[in-house]
Amino acid sequence: MNALALLMPLAWRNLWRYPRRTAITLVVVAVGLYSILCFAAILEAWAQSSRDTTLNLLTGSAQIHAQGYLDDPTVSHTMPPPDQALSQALAQPAIDASAARVRVPAVVQSEYKTLPLTLIGADPNSERALSSIPRQIAGGAYLSTPSDSGIVLGRHLAERLKTRVGKRVIIMAQSVDGSLAQQSFNVVGVYAGNQEIEDQYAFTGIATAQEMLGLGDRISEISLHVASDSDLASTLRTISAAAPGLDVRSWMQLSPLAAAMDGFMHAFVYIWLWIMFVLMAIGIVNTQLMAVFERTHEFGLLQALGMRPRLILAQVSLESALLIGIGVIIGMIASAATIALFHNGVDLGFLARGAEFFGAGRVLYPAIAPLRFVEMSALVWVLGVAVALWPARKAARANPVEAMHYVS
Amino acid sequence: MSPIVSCRGVEKRYRVGAIEVPALNGVDLDIEKGDFATLSGPSGSGKTTLLNMIGGLDRPSSGEVSVDGTSLKGLDKNRLTEMRLHKIGFVFQAYNLIPVLSARENVEFILQLLGVPAEERGKRADAALRDVGLEGMETRRPAYLSGGQQQRVAVARALVARPAIVLADEPTANLDSKTAEDLVGLMADLNRSLGITFLIGTHDARVMAHSRRHIEMTDGRITSDEAHENADAAQ
Numbered sequence: 146m147n148a149l150a151l152l153m154p155l156a157w158r159n160l161w162r163y164p165r166r167t168a169i170t171l172v173v174v175a176v177g178l179y180s181i182l183c184f185a186a187i188l189e190a191w192a193q194s195s196r197d198t199t200l201n202l203l204t205g206s207a208q209i210h211a212q213g214y215l216d217d218p219t220v221s222h223t224m225p226p227p228d229q230a231l232s233q234a235l236a237q238p239a240i241d242a243s244a245a246r247v248r249v250p251a252v253v254q255s256e257y258k259t260l261p262l263t264l265i266g267a268d269p270n271s272e273r274a275l276s277s278i279p280r281q282i283a284g285g286a287y288l289s290t291p292s293d294s295g296i297v298l299g300r301h302l303a304e305r306l307k308t309r310v311g312k313r314v315i316i317m318a319q320s321v322d323g324s325l326a327q328q329s330f331n332v333v334g335v336y337a338g339n340q341e342i343e344d345q346y347a348f349t350g351i352a353t354a355q356e357m358l359g360l361g362d363r364i365s366e367i368s369l370h371v372a373s374d375s376d377l378a379s380t381l382r383t384i385s386a387a388a389p390g391l392d393v394r395s396w397m398q399l400s401p402l403a404a405a406m407d408g409f410m411h412a413f414v415y416i417w418l419w420i421m422f423v424l425m426a427i428g429i430v431n432t433q434l435m436a437v438f439e440r441t442h443e444f445g446l447l448q449a450l451g452m453r454p455r456l457i458l459a460q461v462s463l464e465s466a467l468l469i470g471i472g473v474i475i476g477m478i479a480s481a482a483t484i485a486l487f488h489n490g491v492d493l494g495f496l497a498r499g500a501e502f503f504g505a506g507r508v509l510y511p512a513i514a515p516l517r518f519v520e521m522s523a524l525v526w527v528l529g530v531a532v533a534l535w536p537a538r539k540a541a542r543a544n545p546v547e548a549m550h551y552v553s
Numbered sequence: 554m555s556p557i558v559s560c561r562g563v564e565k566r567y568r569v570g571a572i573e574v575p576a577l578n579g580v581d582l583d584i585e586k587g588d589f590a591t592l593s594g595p596s597g598s599g600k601t602t603l604l605n606m607i608g609g610l611d612r613p614s615s616g617e618v619s620v621d622g623t624s625l626k627g628l629d630k631n632r633l634t635e636m637r638l639h640k641i642g643f644v645f646q647a648y649n650l651i652p653v654l655s656a657r658e659n660v661e662f663i664l665q666l667l668g669v670p671a672e673e674r675g676k677r678a679d680a681a682l683r684d685v686g687l688e689g690m691e692t693r694r695p696a697y698l699s700g701g702q703q704q705r706v707a708v709a710r711a712l713v714a715r716p717a718i719v720l721a722d723e724p725t726a727n728l729d730s731k732t733a734e735d736l737v738g739l740m741a742d743l744n745r746s747l748g749i750t751f752l753i754g755t756h757d758a759r760v761m762a763h764s765r766r767h768i769e770m771t772d773g774r775i776t777s778d779e780a781h782e783n784a785d786a787a788q
Binding site for chain 2: 446
């Protein structure tokens with residue numbers, strides 16, 4: 146006997162026997178899945194934005210330092226510029242930008258105030274490809290050459306120092322020989338970022354910083370950006386092999402908080418999936434149980450006529466699979482349309498400060514990987530059919546005599 | 554020749570709260586191949602219970618039922634279902650057609666369960682519907698058939714697999730007298746022409762008038778079992 150040929154017409158027609166109940170189940174499944182997929186896309190966008198905001202400032206995808214620098218980030222732990230092997234490793238196609246920096250703790254002094262900060266000697270051309278700070282200039286201009294002797298301050302720091310573009314400040318830091326190096330800088334630009342960043346970092350040309358600190362051509366770090374996360378691990382292995390004496394770390398090791406937030410966002414999608422699924426399951430089980438109770442007499446009749454209990458189980462399960470499948474398809478189409486509608490970005494300007502507080506950018510780009518989209522939809526379908534097995538088992542266990550006396 | 558149905562010392566007791574209510578009290582009965590027998594008696598006499606025992610829809614508390622040489626005693630739920638499929642046709646008081654299937658599909662359903670190929674299924678279902686006078690109504694769903702027509706579909710469904718016996722429980726109870734008369738005449742004709750055994754539980758004197766064997770039940774016992782000649786049987 147071809148069970149599917151027997152059951153499919155019955156199952157399909159039974160779906161439309163009670164249009165209201167079918168519609169309720171479809172709405173429950175479609176809305177539930179829609180919310181899961183859209184929420185996943187927004188959370189993914191939020192996680193991406195949060196990660197980009199953090200990493201694009203200075204961190205990049207990974208950094209290379211001298212051993213010990215991260216524990217004591219001073220002039221005592223510098224490294225020579227990349228040799229041929231490291232330069233070749235940094236030129237591999239997976240890396241789309243890299244920048245060498247001098248990075249030391251320092252003190253800035255204006256006419257009114259003295260404050261601590263981190264002085265970064267940067268190559269403006271490399272930084273433009275790697276960091277978002279050159280694009281975040283709120284006043285004046287960013288550095289123009291590696292030997293630029295001007296300084297770019299954070300907006301909030303400039304306000305606290307009561308200084309501005311065109312005025313001068315003094316930077317003091319420990320030089321290589323242990324003496325106090327100090328130099329007067331002309332404020333050439335002010336950048337805007339979040340307040341913590343604005344207070345912490347000031348930028349001057351890398352050659353100027355090296356000269357001031359007596360570093361020669363030595364540097365503190367190399368920051369690099371890997372276009373695809375999936376290439377990160379292999380890229381770092383290549384770099385580590387090319388520079389065995391150096392400390393090569395990924396952004397997850399450099400910014401554990403950002404990595405934890407990223408992991409939490411992904412986990413939260415699944416937490417949300419389960420919350421929504423429990424609600425959906427209650428709806429599915431309720432409506433399917435009602436359907437089974439209303440059709441108790443019919444299941445008794447089918448058994449009396451010679452339909453085996455396992456075929457009745459298969460028939461009710463097939464009905465659930467079709468019904469939930471249609472709901473899943475509607476949910477997939479609706480959520481795909483919604484995500485596509487906002488693929489150019491959702492502007493969070495109206496809650497920009499709040500978004501910034503949580504580390505996200507102003508514009509979110511909702512997106513979800515096709516595999517994840519299908520995987521989540523399939524999971525909802527499988528789980529939905531699984532919970533609907535309970536009502537189906539009730540139908541299959543009906544005693545024919547009792548069932549045929551049952552009046553719904 | 555062994556009987557199609559054999560009941561020996563069949564008892565059935567139902568428990569209602571703390572009280573045990575006897576429904577059948579030691580029924581002994583044989584139904585022979587080709588019988589057109591009626592089972593009558595007042596409400597609560599045990600007619601439906603006995604039909605359920607013979608049909609394998611319920612199990613006796615004690616005693617034994619055999620259908621076409623197979624004892625139902627040791628059969629599990631699945632084997633009982635198989636036995637019903639292969640050996641018994643049912644006609645119920647409330648028609649009991651599958652509402653989402655057409656008349657032809659309702660009749661074909663049994664053949665589908667039996668694994669009959671689609672082409673043969675269609676031919677046999679159409680022939681069965683023709684036998685019960687429903688030619689031209691094959692594609693109608695139950696909601697678009699009268700009570701009498703639905704009961705004819707039920708008879709066609711019961712007969713299409715050529716079962717050892719057709720059990721009918723009050724098949725005319727929901728029909729007007731003309732329709733009921735036609736239906737009983739039809740079943741009697743099918744009994745004669747196809748040799749199918751019928752056991753019909755009924756109060757209806759018109760049905761009894763067509764039967765060749767009349768079994769009377771009272772308080773769960775068979776109180777009389779008489780063969781009698783009637784106009785149909787004489788033909």
